[in-house]
Amino acid sequence: MLSLTYTNMVAITAMKPSGRSLLKVVDMSTFVLVDKDEMGYVGVINLFLEDGRTFSMYYIPLEIISALNKLESDEFQEEYVVRRESIFDLLPQLESFKELMGRVVKRVIIDTLDKETGLYSATVELSFDTITINKKMIPSHAIFLARTVGSPIYVHKDLLASEETLGE
Numbered sequence: 001m002l003s004l005t006y007t008n009m010v011a012i013t014a015m016k017p018s019g020r021s022l023l024k025v026v027d028m029s030t031f032v033l034v035d036k037d038e039m040g041y042v043g044v045i046n047l048f049l050e051d052g053r054t055f056s057m058y059y060i061p062l063e064i065i066s067a068l069n070k071l072e073s074d075e076f077q078e079e080y081v082v083r084r085e086s087i088f089d090l091l092p093q094l095e096s097f098k099e100l101m102g103r104v105v106k107r108v109i110i111d112t113l114d115k116e117t118g119l120y121s122a123t124v125e126l127s128f129d130t131i132t133i134n135k136k137m138i139p140s141h142a143i144f145l146a147r148t149v150g151s152p153i154y155v156h157k158d159l160l161a162s163e164e165t166l167g168e
Contacts, residue, residue, distance in 0.1 A: 021156055021157050021158070022109060022154040022155070022156060022157065023049040023051055023053070023154060023155050023156075023157060023160070024049065024050045024152060024153070024154055025047045025048065025049060025050075025055075025152070025153040025154065025155065026048055026049065026050050027048040028045065028046065028047055028048065028068070028072075028147075028153075029045075029046045029048075030043070030044065030045050030046075030060070030065045030068045030069055030072075031043075031044050031046075031065070032044070032062065032065060033058075041062060042058055042059055043058075043059065043060030043061060043062050043064065043065040043140075044056060044057070044060060044065075045057045045060050045065075045068070045140060045143065047110075047143075047153065047155060049155060049160075053160060055110070055155045055159065055160060057110075057120060057139060057140065060140045061140065063086050063088055064088065064140040064141065064143075064144055066088075067086070067088035067089065067092075067144055068143070068147060070089070070092070071092055071144075071147050071148060072147075088144060091148055092148050098148060098149050098150075101145070101148070101149040102149040102150055102151065104126050104127060104128065105124060105125070105126060105145060105146065105149050105151040106125040106126070106127045106132070106151060107124075107125050107151055107152045107153070107154060108122055108123070108124050108125075108137075108142045108143065108145065108146040108151060108152070108153045108154070109122060109123045109153075109154045109155075109156060110122045110139050110142075110143075110153070110154070110155045110156065110159065111123050111155075111156040111159070112136075112156075112159075113159055120139045120159070121136050121137070121138075121139065122136070122137050122138070122139040122142035122143070123135070123136060123137075123142075124137050124142050124145065124146075
């Protein structure tokens with residue numbers, strides 16, 4: 001199968017990570033931390049992995065936290081009133097979008113950490129018959145897409161090693 005990654009409209013061949021270098025996300029939680037001294041509110045996503053470890057991402061946009069909570073529970077009640085909806089509110093309501101993208105989005109892999117900025121990136125694998133296109137995305141957006149269409153999410157093991165080193 002041909003695998004392509006598009007970066008600034010240029011196609012480059014990408015190697016597919018082996019299954020041994022990836023850990024599957026088996027559950028997830030989202031919440032908001034209150035940080036009155038710094039930025040006010042900090043969105044957090046915890047990804048619970050198949051080996052029992054947790055991979056955490058911070059400074060997630062609050063609209064993503066809200067949208068993921070809405071996907072996970074019909075009983076979710078927002079603490080604030082949304083006067084206008086975003087694309088994150090609309091997409092899960094479009095059954096034809098979910099059906100089409102569910103066939104195309106094969107998996108999401110959180111696979112890169114930019115050490116200069118401290119930001120993670122995710123690869124979304126889109127499969128069209130014999131061609132796979134890998135698109136780099138903001139991880140929280142890629143997670144939202146995967147949860148919306150029912151595609152699996154993985155975390156590259158190297159990121160866990162980096163996170164554990166930072167914690168020491």
